[in-house]
Amino acid sequence: MTPATVSIGAQFINLLAAVLLLLSFAMLSQRRILSLIDLFAxxxxxLFVSTLVVAFTTGQVHLYYSATLTLVLKVLLLPWILHRLIRRLNVKWDVETLINIPTTMLVGIVLVIFAFNLALPISELAGTITRSTLGIALATVMLSFLMMITRRKAVPQVIGFLAMENGLFFAATSATYGMPMVVELGIALDVLVGMIILGVFFFQIREQFDSLDIRHLEQLREE
Amino acid sequence: MSATTVILQLLQVVVGLALAPLLAGWVNQCRTWLQNKSAPPLWQPYRQLSKLFHKEVVLAHDASPLFRAVPYILVACMALACAIIPTLSTDLPFAPAADAIALVGIFALARVFIALAGMDIGTAFGSLGSRREMLIGFLAEPALLMVFFTASLISRSTSLATIVETLAHREFAIYPSLAFAGVAFTMVSLAENARVPVDNPATHLELTMIHEAMILEYSGRHLALVEWSAALKLYAYSCLGLALFFPWGIPEGVGLANFAVAVPALLGKLAIGGFLLALIETLSAKMRIFRAPEFLGTAFLLAVLGMLVHFLLEKGI
Amino acid sequence: MTAGAAWLPIDAAVALAACWLVLGAAGLFAPRNLAYVGRLLFPLGALVALLLAATGLAALHASPQVMVLALGLPDLPFHLRVDSLSALFLVLLGGAGAGISIYAAGYFRPGEGTAPGLQCLQYHLFLASMAFVMMADDAYFFMVSWETMALSSFFLVTSDHRIPEIRRAGYLYLLIAHIGAIGILLSFGVLQGGSGDYTFAGMRAQPHAGWWASAAFGLALFGFGAKAGLLPLHVWLPEAHPAAPSPVSAMMSGVMLKASIYGLLRVTFDLLQTQLWWWGVIVLALGLLTALFGVIFSAVQTDMKRLLAYSSIENIGLILVAYGLAVTFRGFGMAALAALALTAMLYHCLNHAAFKSLLFLCTGSVLHATRSRSLGRLGGLIHRMPWVAWLALVGVLASAGLPPGNGFVSEWLLLQGFLFTPGLPHGYVNMLVPVAAAAVAMTAALSGYVMVKFFGIVFLGRPREESLVQAHDAGTLERIGLTWLAALCLLLGLAPVAVIGELDRVTRPLVGHGLGEAARAGGWLLLAPIDAARASYSPLLVLAAIAAVFALAVMAVHRLYHRRVRRADPWDCGFPRQTARMQDTAEGFGQPIRQVFEPFFRMERELPSPFDATPRYRVTVADHLWHWLYLPIARAAEFGTRLVAFLQQGRIAVYLLYSFFTLLALLFFIR
Incomplete structure (x- = not known):
């Protein structure tokens, strides 16, 4: 492939994919909860921009809708809810990590290599212009998973969960030009409802243990 | 190798030597503006240097010849770095003598010598600074090397001139891996030039400082040379960043017309870069010293990630 | 030996090695006569080494030669062969050996451990056995030389055998050397493939099927790795190197470790016809671990020879990384790249032999002058021992991998090798290799840390002990040895094109390609192993530029301003009662590394309470592997022996009964 055959649009999406990965790593290494929410936003x-670019370059109209949905839900609504939650729960403390950050990032690098190699044969099959971003989407999902594993406060875990969904969404837009609208709406609703339920949970957990440290949940197992 | 290229080569070094204090002055000025203070004049670093050159050298009894040689070695290393980083042209006759890996080595050479000088007098302070400097160095150096590796994977060469030519003069393409490399490079340059999140160039508070602790025993012309080489290092890193990530405006050939483009382009880019540096310094707070390995470890891993992204996204390009 | 006719290099090499044996035996005539041994035999040994290096160079240019010595067992003569690979390592042995021997001539003092004459015998036996290891052409002679090398070096290590720690170190060394030797022996057993022909020529002719080849390679890696200090078989190295007298440490670190690298190369690239790429990946990973482990532990040491010993582990790791890369490339059939990696590896072998011998000898001089190996009792020696200090600086810069030193050249070549990997046909390897390059870069940077610590604490600052004021510089013979090795460092650093031209002769028979032509194409000044647009480096130009700017700056500053200097006390920060003991100690200098790499160490700290009148701070840093791997094995062995302990009855009749039953059983089974 020469630069001529790879269109500017595809290159731009590649760049956005790289930024997405960069943000995932930033989230993995971020200690402060407020910055974490900003990174999520x-x-x-x-995601919003990349969906727009895919929609524009391929002319798929329904992607404009999902872009708008992304903007409203993930850039505005969810961060707002999270901010509100933080304020209400009064938890602006530092995020603690289980393993130290360089080690976490090292594990992250290994995951990225794994994901890239996993995606290599799949992206050979895909015919879309943005096929090589599939590896990045996969890596984002895995990194979010890693983030959920390494955190022990409840709110960052939820953010990790949401970031994982971001990765899946990116995989969907980049590999197959988006899911059917019904599915997308359903997922959006799921995320929203999940978020609200988790919010309720936070209050319950804090009421019970006076803290959002989920290590306390270990006490709940059967002796 | 023609006479003009040789002249241009020398000119590039001379421009570096002359401009470096100006850049330091400009960054200082921007920083004081941003912090709502009244700024010192732009040529303050020159005055400082001239004052120091005129002053007498006060040397500790225990100073060895190594201590007296180090300031000159530092200037030599930094001048060499300025000679091989393409700033005014990519056609430099001296450039083949050292590629990107050798450039990292030259920076390391300067670091090792200044760390040794810090330990030479045998005060607790000096060796504390040396130890910290080496701590920063062992993480910053491989990170810088990985940044170069990303760029050389794109251009299939470790020669700086070829890298810049490829990035500046080939058909336009977006390289996502360079985004990673750029972030890593910024972090490394902040650490290497003793800038705010890692070190504070404006303080002499013993618990926080690195670079200033090492050079505490220097005075007079020696201190002038050390300060000058620090300014040169900042200039070299800035030019390196510009050459790798914003290479447009560095001409390929020689000639007066090219030169007329190159100098204003360089000045403009340096002015913007210096302002951004001041902005970063104003916006961030100094870290605890043991956060610095984390900071640099992150830079290192980002640079490695840049290489991996290159393999995934840019293999075909 | 065919006297009269033109002497072949192999004849000369064998004769020279025999000279060493004679010199060693001559030491026994007057074992206590220091002047005879030190002023006559050791300088003669150095001369022989020098001639051997010259012979090696000649052999490098000649075609391979073979020779059969009618010694050894009947029907089992010793086969010898000198090809370019052997020749290169003979050059290494002779070059480093010349410097070390002349240094040793001035080093030995009366009343230190073993009698000098006996040490002379052991030392020259050690040298000769290494030469024979590099020339052996059958498994039998190889193993005889190998074991002689191990035993003679064991006796040299334990020359101060009255000290229990040294006895313990020697025992550990011997144990691991022998476990390694078993691996090598088994590897040869696999290589001969049932033919019963133990000559190397016979092994070369054997076709080795996949699994058998892998088994032979694995056993060889284990065996030679044990001698080289490959993780996790490295534990003897930091014990044995400090225990030995300094010239012996230099010899072991500089040359003996390379003998095992030679063996590894001989087995993989010469005796085995096929190389599988995944062998390379395994060695690459092991080498990286070894290098990182070595350098991290080196940074926290407080004993200067232990520090250098761990640094040797690091360098062996780097050599194995290059070797792994070469095998990987070779396995994928990329001859040119394999040659690049192999050149980097061989170059680093030469470099390490030069600078590590130099540094070990420098510690020897410091040890003699101050009677202390502990970094906490040294300091400020650049004023009392300028010769040693400035020559050590050459070694330090080389070891830290800084341009224009020689360590940088091999590192540069290795990194170039890594940059070429995108062509590899295997996805994971393709992506993992850049990560490995990152680890190599970090190791190199950390070695800078280590070397600043070493040089800064030993030679710079103020003397930490009163007695250091009486320290004296090295004697004339010692200075000659040090200068010779420093000169080798400079030569290797400044003339890479010529060196690569010589290495070309070695890589060509091994992997079928070499860098000589491409390197020469760039001219003698410019090292461009692939082509000039791709990468180039010229140490001479770099040095010239630095020197020119240095001189110009000195002249300009002195001419334009003034050259006044006033001596004064250092700035005391308002606390006038500072003493030299308040300088950074070795523990203090290593503290950041201890903190950053905490999981690597097994640390025990004793912190004083704030109310202590005589506060003591103690920290011991140990190796996890010792506790996780070696102690369990030792315990298992102890348990096993206790199980069979009842066999030990103490009565001769019972023992005879055992032998008798064994005989009966054997007769029954064999019939």
């Missing part, structure tokens, strides 16, 4: 914004 930025991830949403990147």
């Amino acid at each position: 930025m991830q949403g914004a990147v």
Whole structure:
């Protein structure tokens, strides 16, 4: 492939994919909860732009809708809810990590290599212009998973969960030009409802243990 | 190798030597503006240097010849770095003598010598600074090397001139891997030039400083040379960043017309870069020293990630 | 030996090695006569080494030669062969050996451990056995030389055998050397493939099926790795190197470790016809671990020879990384790249032999002058021992991998090798290799840390002990040895094109390609192993530029301003009662590394309480592997022996009964 055959649009999406990965790593290494939410919102914004670009270059109209949905839900609504939650729960403390950050990032790098190699044969099959971003989407999902594993406070875990959904969404737009609208709406609703339920849970957990440290949940197992 | 290229080569070094204090002055000025202070004049670093050159050298009794040689070695290393980083042209006759890997080595050479000088007098302070400097160095150096590796994977060469030519003069393409490399490079340059999140160039508070602790025993012309080489290092890193990530405006050939483009382009880019540096310094707070390995470890891993992204996204390009 | 006719290099090499044996035996005539041994035999040994290096160079240019010595067992003569690979390592042995021997001539003092004459015998036996290892052409002679090398070096290590730690170190060394030797022996057993022909020529002719080849390779890696200090078989190295007298440490670290690298190369690239790529990946990973482990532990040491010993582990790791890369490339059939990696590896072998011998010898001089190996009792020696200090600086810069030193050249070549990997046909390897390059870069940077610590604490600053004021510089013979090795460092650093031209002769028979032509195409000044647009480096130009700017700056500053200097006390920060003991110690200098790489170490700290009148701070840093791997094995062995302990009755009749039953059983089974 020469640069001529790879269109500017595809190159731009590649760039956005890289930024998405960068943001995932930033989230993995971020200690502060408020910055974490900002990073999440930025991830949403990147998704919004990339969906727009895919919609524009391929002319798929329904992608404009899902872009709008992304903007409203992931850039505006969810961060707002999270901010509100933080304020209400009064938890602006530092995020603690289980393993130290360089080690976490090292594990992250290994995951990225794994994901890239996993995606290599699949993206050979895909015919879309943005096929090589599939590896990045996969890596984003895995990194979010890693983030959920390494955190022990409840709110960052939820953010990890949401970021994982971001990765899936990106995989969907980049590999197959988006899911059917019904599915997308359903997922959006799921995320929203899940978010609200988790919010309720937070209050319950804090009421019970006076803290959002989920290590306390270990006490709940059967002796 | 023609006479003009040789002249241009020398000119590039001379421009570096002359401009470096100006850049330091400009960054200082921007920073004081941003912090709502009244700024010192732009040529303050020159005055400082001239004052120091005129002053007498006060040397500790225990200073060895190594201590007296180090300031000159530093200037030599930094001048060499300025000679091989393409700033005014990519056609430099001296450039083949050292590629990107050798450039990292030259920076490391300067670092090792200044760390040794810090330990030479045998005060607790000096060796504390040396130890910290080496701590920063062992993480910053491989990160810088990985940034170069990303760029060389794109251009299939470790020669800086070829890298810049490829990035500046080939058909336009977006390289996502360079985004990673750029972030990593910024972090590394902040650490290497003793800038705010890692070190504070404006303080002499013993618990926080790195670079200033090492050079505490220097005075007079020696201190002038050390300060000058620090300014040169900042200039070299800035030019390196511009050459790798914003290479447009560095001409390929030689000649007066090219030169007329190159100098204003360089000045403009340096002015913007210096302002951004001041902005970063104003916006961030100094880290604890043991956060610095984390900061640089992140830079290192980002640079490695850049290489991996290159393999995934840019293999075909 | 065919006297009269033109002497072949192999004849000369064998004769020279025999000279070493004679010199060693001559030491026994007057074992206590220091002047005879030190002023006559050791300088003669150095001369022989020098001639051997010259012979090696000649052999490098000649075609391979074979020779059969009618010694050894009947029907089992010793086969010898000198090809370019052997020749290169003979050059290494002779070059480093010349410097070390002349240094050793001035080093030995009366009343230190073993009698000098006996040490002379052991030392020259050690040298000769290494030469024979590099020339052996059958498994039998190879193993005889190998074991002689191990035993003679064991006796040299334990020359101060009255000290229990040294006895313990020697025992550990011997144990691991022998476990390694078993691996090598088994590897040869696999290589001969049932033919019963133990000559190397016979092994070369054997076709090795996949699994058998892998088994032979694995056993060889284990065996030679044990001698080289490959993780996790490295534990003997930091014990044995400090225990030995300094010239012996230099010899072991500089040359003996390379003998095992030679063996590894001989087995993989010469005796085995096929190389599988995944062998390379395994060695690459092991080498990286070894290098990182070595350098991290090196940074926290407080004993200068232990520090250098761990640094040797690091360098062996780097050599194995290059070797792994070469095998990987070779396995994928990329001859040119394999040659690049192999050149980097061989170059680093030469470099390490030069600078590590130099540094070990420098510690020897410091040890003699100050009677202390502990970094906490040294300091400020650049004023009392300028010769040693400035020559050590050459070694330090080389070891830290800084341009224009020689360590940088091999590192540069290795990194170039890594940059070429995108062509590899295997996805994972393709992506993992850049990560490995990152680890190599970090190792190199950390070695800078280590070397600043070493040089800064030993030679710079103020003397930490009163007695250091009486320290004296090295004697004339020692200075000659040090200068010779420093000169080798400079030569290797500044003339890479010529060196690569010589290495070309070695890589060509092994992997079918070499860098010589491409390197020469760039001219003698410019090293461009692939082509000039791709990468180039010229140490001479770099040095010239630095020197020119240096001189110009000195002249300009002195001419334009003034050259006044006033001596004064250092700035005391308002606390006038500072003493030299308040300088950074070795523990203090290693503290950041201890903190950053905490999981690597097994640390025990004793912190003083704030109310202590005589506060003591103690920290011991140990190796996890010792506790996780070696102690369990030792415990298992102890348990096993206790199980069979009842066999030990103490009565001769019972023992005879055992032998008798064994005989009966054997007769029954064999019939």
